């Protein structure tokens with residue numbers, strides 16, 4: 587796998603602009619590519635609900651760290667580097683299908699959803715649970731729901747506005763960061 591070749595796009599950059607303006611409380615992402623932080627969103631405002639490929643974790647003691655540290659050990663000749671803390675098996679710090687989410691992530695996401703004025707659901711069909719629960723949580727608390735996606739979603743009925751099309755075009759145009767062609 588090539589870990590470093592994917593770059594943030596204009597959609598990511600529009601969300602960075604929202605944070606700069608103080609309009610972004612929390613960014614809950616199902617992506618594991620670390621691109622929101624790479625684009626410039628601060629780590630403390632990003633919840634990676636399905637984990638991240640940018641970090642490793644030990645399956646036994648749950649030690650975590652930058653994946654680069656493990657890749658460096660592989661490059662140095664270790665075939666399958668064990669955990670330095672306990673000798674356990676290391677894997678990417680992502681949530682596998684059927685595995686529990688990381689503790690606290692969902693609670694934090696629901697808390698933010700329950701206090702926001704507006705929730706922007708971007709690039710998801712809102713069919714993966716529990717992550718998708720943030721949208722009804724926000725709606726119930728009186729937030730406006732804006733859905734941006736290329737295709738219909740499971741929660742279009744809840745939406746106050748639906749913007750259908752390319753995220754990397756729509757988000758910059760909504761936020762006002764579009765560059766004239």
Ligand SMILES: [Zn+2]
Pocket residue numbers: 644645646647648649669670671672673674
């Ligand atoms: Zn360990």
